[in-house]
Amino acid sequence: MKKYIYLLAANLLLLGTASCTEELTQVPLSQGTEENFYATPGDFNQARNAVYSVAFHGTGTYGYANRVLNLSETRSDNLLALTTASRDWEGINSFYTSISSNTYVKEAYLSNYNAIYKANQLLEKIALKGNDIFTNPVDKASMVAEARFLRAFCYFDLIRWFGKVPLIDRTMTAQETSKIGRSPVVDIYKLIIADLEAAIPDLSPSYDAANFGRVTKYGAKGLLGLVYMTRSSPTYGIDGAMLGLNEWDKAYQQLNDIKTSGLYAFGTDYAAIFKTEGIANKENILTIPYTQSVASSIGGNFMVELGYEPYFASVNLSAQGALEARPISTGFLNMFAANDNRKTFGIATSYTVATGTYKGSYTLPVFKKYIDPTRYGTGGREDWGVDFMVMRYTDVLMMMAECTLHGGGGSQADVDAIVNQVRTRAGVPATAANITLPQLFDERRKEFFSEGTRWFDLIRSGNAVTIMNAWRIAEDTGGKIRTIDNNMLLYPIPLQEILAVPGLYTQNLGYD
Known part of the structure; x- marks a missing residue:
């Protein structure tokens, strides 16, 4: 599965809520309509691919990879993302209470609900026409399983960011959705777990290279394991995804199934994990693939999020748009031993630009783990052919621990x-x-930096607020970052959703 974005019909692209008027930017397939589109197995395949596309690649500039780098990595103690300019990521890192209109916050909400809408629609069309369209019942069952996984994936993403959100498990009109308030997290978890448990038996254990990127049985088990771990995390007294349940045994079982499958392997070379693509990389459990192009921009741009223009210039890649760095926090850098090859491979601490606008020597530390000039296409800063690992085998092992x-x-x-x-x-x-446990989380921090896991690790540790306030005091000598409290472990519901139907939603505590 590559980054190709599909259009089913113009009227299928809207989220279906009263507040959403944004259309998805997608490549037309034809001038067909919803009524005549779902007529062949190929139509259903394209509809399935559209769910993948929106769930993983988003509805505009950003996708899931960009999202976790902005809302998880930048929110965490790994970065001190302060700036003299006005950037959306500064409010994320500084814990502003006025970020309900923040670009990254809105994207997380909108993209997930667009994907949920498409998944619901696909499931309904399969139920209506599937027996007539699919000659092989296995193909039909597999497509249902993938749609249910993607719906669960998106709802889990939503509740980790926002806590309570509207529960929409079928296609609805704008009028219908305008009456649905925020559902308790426990109810959304029921749908997530039911979807994953139903999907796992019908998902393939693996795929060939042509289908790399489709979720496997073990990708779904990895997500279900993380779901149980998150449900077991301390609640912090807020209406978040953490329920304080003791389901660590359930999580362990799902993760151990991945280990015993024999399909995955612990990579012996750290750098090779991020340079080996597709099915050849046995660390890949759940991966979002991108394609390097020589003709058009169909690649990824997530590696630009945490980049810095002088560093790009130092490896002969200019005009990436990363004009201001999000510097790595001093405390994080000091955690590494001098010879730790994770730091050597993934962090640039000194670099030189020989000529041009940025000529000079630099010592501002920035992440470079995913920056590979050999996989940069010609379509501009959104054309990197670098896959993003949502979950890798090392993560599974450390979650088991x-x-x-x-x-x-x-x-x-x-x-x-x-x-x-x-x-x-x-x-x-x-x-x-x-x-x-503290030692394990310290090791995870060094292993998975710039992979978007740190914020969630902090929350699961039970010490997120204590750790982040200590980080603030140690790193923020200018006093720009506000004191962190439990409410800041969730993001605000986007303002456009609050205003769409006055009184339907209440804002998360602590936000303007």
Whole structure:
């Protein structure tokens, strides 16, 4: 599956809520209508691909990868993203209470609901016409499973950012949705878990290269495991995705199924994990693929989010639009041993531009993990052929270790072995035995930086507010970042949704 975006019909592209008037920017297939479109297996395949496209690649400039780098990585203690200019990411990093109209916040809400709308529509069309269209019942079951996975994926993304959101499990008119308020998170979890449990048996264990990017049985199991882990996290006293349940054993079971499948492997070379594409990369559990192009812009642009124009110029890539850096926090840099190859590969601490506008030497540390000039196309800054790993095998192993430390299965020896395996690959000494949860999260922080996991790790740790306030005091000498409280663990509902039907939604606490 590559980054091709499909149009079913103009009237199918609207979210279907009273507040949404934005149309998706997509490539037309034909002048067909909804009534005559779903007539062949190929039509249904294109409809399925459209759900993938919106769920993973978004509805405009940003996709899921950009989203987690902006709303998770930038929100976390890995970056000190302050600026003298007015940038949307500054309000994210500084915990402003006035970000309900923030571009990144709106995108997370809009893209997920557009994908949910498309998934609901596809499921309804399969139920209505599937028996007549699909000669092989396995193909029909697989398509239903993929649609249900994608719907679950989007709802899980929504509740992690916003907490309570409207629960819409069928296509609705704008008038119908204008009467649906925010549903309790427990109700949304029921749909998420039901969708994933129904999808897993009918998803393929693996795909060939031509179908790389479609979700597998084990990608769905990885998501379900993370769902159980998130439900088990401390609540912080807010209406978020964290329910304080003790479901670590359920999570461990799902993750262990991935391990025992024998389809994945712990990469022995850290750098190779991010340079090996497609099915050849045995770390890939759930991946969003992008295509490098020589003719048009169909690649990705997420690596630009945390980049810096002088660094791009230093590797002969100019005009990427990353004019201001989001510098790496000093405390994070100091965590690494001098010879840790994760830092060497993924962080630029000094670089030189030989000629041009940015000529000079630089020591501003920036992330470069996903920046590979050999996979840059000719379509501009949105044309990188670099895949984004939503979940990789090392993550699965370390999440299993987390479950073990919560009593969910496995042994302390398993935890120690996993962490030492990760550290040995990084070229640093193995850690002493009896790894604790704080030590595990520290190792995760060094392993997964600039992959969009840090904010969620902080929340699962139970110490997000304490850690972030300590970071603020240590790093923000200018006093620009506000004191963080529990309410800041959620984002605000976008203002356009609050205003669409006055009184239907109430804003999350702590926001203007």
